[in-house]
Amino acid sequence: MTERTETRGLFSRLPQINPVWVLLAALIVAIIFMNPGFVEPTGYMNFLKRAAPLAILAAGQVYVITSGGFDLSVGSLITLVVVGSSMLTNNDPTATYWVIPVMLGIGLGTGLVNGLVVCFLRVPSLIATLGMMITLNGLAFMWSGGAPRGYLPDTFRFFGRELIRDVPLVRFIPVSVIVLIVVVGLFAWLMHRTNLGRQVHAIGDNPVAARLAGVSVNRTRITAFMLSGLSGAIAGILLGGFAGVSTDVGTGYELQAITAAVLGGAQLLGGRGSVPAALGGALALTAIFTLLNFLGLPQPVRQVVQGLILIAAVALAMHRRKQTGT
Amino acid sequence: MTDSAPVIEMKGITKSFPGVRALSEVSFDVRPGEVQALVGENGAGKSTLIKILSGVYHADAGEVHVGGEAVHFAHPVESLQAGIAVIYQEFSLLPERTVAQNLFLGREPRTRFGLIDGARMRAETREVLSLFAAAGRIDPDRTVGELDVATQQVVEIAKAVSTGARVVVMDEPTAALNEAECEELFATVDTLRKRGVAIIYITHRMREITRLADRVTVLKDGEVAARFDEVPAPDAIVRAMVGRDIEDFYAPPATPDEIGETILSVRGAGNAMLHDIDLDVRAGEIVGLAGIQGAGRVALAMALFGQTPFEHGDVTLNGDTVTFRNPRTAIMGGVGLLPGDRKAEGLVLMQSVRDNGMLTSRAFGKLWGSDRKNAHADTDRMDELLDHMEIRAASYDQDIRALSGGNQQKAIVARWLSMRPKLLIFIEPTRGIDVNSKAGIYHLMRDLAREGAGILMISSDLPEVIGAADRVLVMQEGRIAAEFPHGASEQDVMHAATGETGVAA
Numbered sequence: 001m002t003e004r005t006e007t008r009g010l011f012s013r014l015p016q017i018n019p020v021w022v023l024l025a026a027l028i029v030a031i032i033f034m035n036p037g038f039v040e041p042t043g044y045m046n047f048l049k050r051a052a053p054l055a056i057l058a059a060g061q062v063y064v065i066t067s068g069g070f071d072l073s074v075g076s077l078i079t080l081v082v083v084g085s086s087m088l089t090n091n092d093p094t095a096t097y098w099v100i101p102v103m104l105g106i107g108l109g110t111g112l113v114n115g116l117v118v119c120f121l122r123v124p125s126l127i128a129t130l131g132m133m134i135t136l137n138g139l140a141f142m143w144s145g146g147a148p149r150g151y152l153p154d155t156f157r158f159f160g161r162e163l164i165r166d167v168p169l170v171r172f173i174p175v176s177v178i179v180l181i182v183v184v185g186l187f188a189w190l191m192h193r194t195n196l197g198r199q200v201h202a203i204g205d206n207p208v209a210a211r212l213a214g215v216s217v218n219r220t221r222i223t224a225f226m227l228s229g230l231s232g233a234i235a236g237i238l239l240g241g242f243a244g245v246s247t248d249v250g251t252g253y254e255l256q257a258i259t260a261a262v263l264g265g266a267q268l269l270g271g272r273g274s275v276p277a278a279l280g281g282a283l284a285l286t287a288i289f290t291l292l293n294f295l296g297l298p299q300p301v302r303q304v305v306q307g308l309i310l311i312a313a314v315a316l317a318m319h320r321r322k323q324t325g326t
Numbered sequence: 327m328t329d330s331a332p333v334i335e336m337k338g339i340t341k342s343f344p345g346v347r348a349l350s351e352v353s354f355d356v357r358p359g360e361v362q363a364l365v366g367e368n369g370a371g372k373s374t375l376i377k378i379l380s381g382v383y384h385a386d387a388g389e390v391h392v393g394g395e396a397v398h399f400a401h402p403v404e405s406l407q408a409g410i411a412v413i414y415q416e417f418s419l420l421p422e423r424t425v426a427q428n429l430f431l432g433r434e435p436r437t438r439f440g441l442i443d444g445a446r447m448r449a450e451t452r453e454v455l456s457l458f459a460a461a462g463r464i465d466p467d468r469t470v471g472e473l474d475v476a477t478q479q480v481v482e483i484a485k486a487v488s489t490g491a492r493v494v495v496m497d498e499p500t501a502a503l504n505e506a507e508c509e510e511l512f513a514t515v516d517t518l519r520k521r522g523v524a525i526i527y528i529t530h531r532m533r534e535i536t537r538l539a540d541r542v543t544v545l546k547d548g549e550v551a552a553r554f555d556e557v558p559a560p561d562a563i564v565r566a567m568v569g570r571d572i573e574d575f576y577a578p579p580a581t582p583d584e585i586g587e588t589i590l591s592v593r594g595a596g597n598a599m600l601h602d603i604d605l606d607v608r609a610g611e612i613v614g615l616a617g618i619q620g621a622g623r624v625a626l627a628m629a630l631f632g633q634t635p636f637e638h639g640d641v642t643l644n645g646d647t648v649t650f651r652n653p654r655t656a657i658m659g660g661v662g663l664l665p666g667d668r669k670a671e672g673l674v675l676m677q678s679v680r681d682n683g684m685l686t687s688r689a690f691g692k693l694w695g696s697d698r699k700n701a702h703a704d705t706d707r708m709d710e711l712l713d714h715m716e717i718r719a720a721s722y723d724q725d726i727r728a729l730s731g732g733n734q735q736k737a738i739v740a741r742w743l744s745m746r747p748k749l750l751i752f753i754e755p756t757r758g759i760d761v762n763s764k765a766g767i768y769h770l771m772r773d774l775a776r777e778g779a780g781i782l783m784i785s786s787d788l789p790e791v792i793g794a795a796d797r798v799l800v801m802q803e804g805r806i807a808a809e810f811p812h813g814a815s816e817q818d819v820m821h822a823a824t825g826e827t828g829v830a831a
Binding site for chain 2 (some may be wrong): 068193211212213215221
């Protein structure tokens with residue numbers, strides 16, 4: 001009974017590379033082919049800058065997905081953060097220093113409420129966060145009276161828009177790219193090097209076994225939602241910096257984040273997920289959008305493509321899962 | 327009677343599941359009018375073989391012949407049509423329909439006008455039932471759900487007979503029956519045999535083999551370990567099943583000086599499922615908990631572990647009064663538990679062997695602390711524990727789902743070892759694992775007891791409870807009904823478990 005049969009071929013002896021990196025490399029080659037300027041710092045740094053909010057969002061989303069849930073509320077949260085920041089700062093540059101902590105607090109608070117609703121009211125996360133998505137959207141609208149004020153002070157927009165110049169090798173680095181590196185690095189460390197991350201995996205894999213092994217399932221799940229909320233607030237602060245203020249600035253970001261996480265191999269319904277691979281997924285998705293842009297395809301096409309990618313990525317993941325015999 | 331040509335012939339059957347070879351080169355045949363006992367430890371491959379015979383699984387290699395013709399069943403319905411009926415432990419009857427409706431399900435006799443001919447259905451049902459001793463008790467118009475388990479079983483068998491089954495497979499048919507019901511079942515089996523039906527009888531109980539079988543096939547680790555054309559002495563069968571002598575299979579019981587002071591003491595405790603529980607477990611001692619399904623053994627374990635807590639009564643652990651409201655508080659109090667359903671309750675299957683071993687120690691580490699080292703364990707020590715338990719894995723970074731049941735179970739044990747619990751509860755510790763791993767688990771439990779832990783072992787495998795425990799408590803309807811010393815007779819324990827007035831030791 002214990003003899004293991006060799007079910008894997010020769011190729012699996014090669015180091016396992018997550019297919020998302022292959023996809024990303026192919027897309028980047030295609031972009032360079034269409035636009036040789038991409039190899040210049042202005043090319044790839046702008047690309048990274050554009051990808052930063054989604055990548056951060058995906059890093060947060062991957063916690064919730066790995067824990068066995070979904071967080072659909074982050075898109076509306078972005079809108080609320082952008083609109084709320086413009087209301088609170090009210091064109092006062094010095095207000096930034098307290099508005100940003102408030103916004104991060106709103107992100108954590110949203111996640112906390114999501115987590116409490118899922119854990120204690122036993123509402124499935126898909127529904128709980130869908131409700132939160134609609135609620136936050138409404139709140140953002142009410143707060144701004146439907147007509148958000150035009151712009152945020154430069155001190156606030158610093159994170160999303162500014163560049164740090166005279167950097168050796170790359171000439172300049174956008175502040176948002178630094179934020180991206182710090183946040184994704186922190187999230188990756190938490191997910192893959194701490195007790196928290198291992199328990200997030202465990203509760204998504206088998207909540208019953210995790211509870212019987214002493215894992216505090218609710219605490220872990222709530223923490224996952226809070227980290228996703230925090231990532232939403234950070235993404236909102238970056239987007240406010242370069243996209244300006246509107247009531248649809250966050251629309252659709254929740255599904256992009258889920259798509260990015262799944263492209264990175266995160267297991268829907270929990271148990272498996274990787275922050276670096278979700279970053280890869282976010283970059284790949286942004287690269288696809290960039291390519292579509294080069295090809296001159298309009299926005300609706302972009303939506304069609306994104307929808308198909310989400311379905312294809314999940315179908316592929318299910319296929320792989322079946323092959324490995326779960 | 328046993329000279330006729332086999333009705334079923336299986337040749338060279340091989341079947342693998344990911345990570346496990348369940349059957350290799352198994353050949354097996356049954357002749358009309360014989361009872362062939364199919365025995366083997368859990369996980370030996372009996373049920374896989376039956377599932378291949380009935381078309382649930384497909385063999386990777388090998389042939390199945392029915393009545394001399396090669397068959398390839400794509401679906402269980404096809405095997406049924408070929409005359410092979412399998413009586414599983416869970417019956418396939420519809421509880422809301424009558425006995426007659428169940429017997430003729432999907433092939434109801436019709437009147438000239440195309441309506442169901444109820445009178446004929448009832449008459450034919452009576453005729454089929456008349457073969458069985460229980461016939462007098464069964465009214466064809468009773469709904470099946472009202473009947474007791476033994477009578478439902480008769481209906482299930484009658485259904486098989488009425489569809490013209492040539493082969494009837496019975497999978498541990500006496501598991502849920504009491505003494506008198508068993509005798510009736512044996513009579514039923516005799517009736518079928520006389521009618522020329524071939525019977526494959528799966529059981530763990532030597533008594534039934536001696537009473538019923540014409541031939542015996544023993545499976546072990548997916549291979550035919552022995553084939554007896556006449557029923558041999560029980561020892562010979564056990565030796566073939568276990569692959570070694572029974573004496574060193576179980577670790578020796580504790581000597582009086584190995585048993586220390588009381589670790590766990592429960593007085594007058596209960597909840598919705600448990601009543602008046604008095605229980606002591608001492609250091610160095612393995613206490614077995616026997617009983618039938620639903621007697622409250624698992625409920626007692628889950629109450630002690632805080633999963634479904636006691637609602638009244640006193641529990642003391644190492645002299646301190648404790649109330650455990652959830653598993654986490656129980657673990658902090660020094661209790662560990664190996665769940666009965668490894669896959670559903672024990673393992674996080676997508677994680678590595680090491681992660682499974684580290685799970686509990688990490689749950690009690692700092693949330694932001696390193697996953698490689700916490701107050702209870704670090705990865706090096708966990709690897710040593712896993713080495714010590716001789717877990718066979720390509721690497722401890724490998725997903726645990728690829729391991730065999732026995733190795734998976736050891737990883738869960740390692741999880742608890744790192745916590746050094748005072749009381750360890752094992753629920754069905756050897757279910758579905760191979761024989762050598764079983765012996766390993768028994769010796770491991772004994773080693774833990776010697777190091778001063780108290781152990782409570784729940785098992786449905788009667789020889790196992792009696793052989794591995796220092797004392798056996800028998801539960802019945804949520805109460806502890808009897809206590810037996812090490813080495814009590816299987817029959818006495820069974821009597822106590824089924825509530826018949828047996829002679830308690």
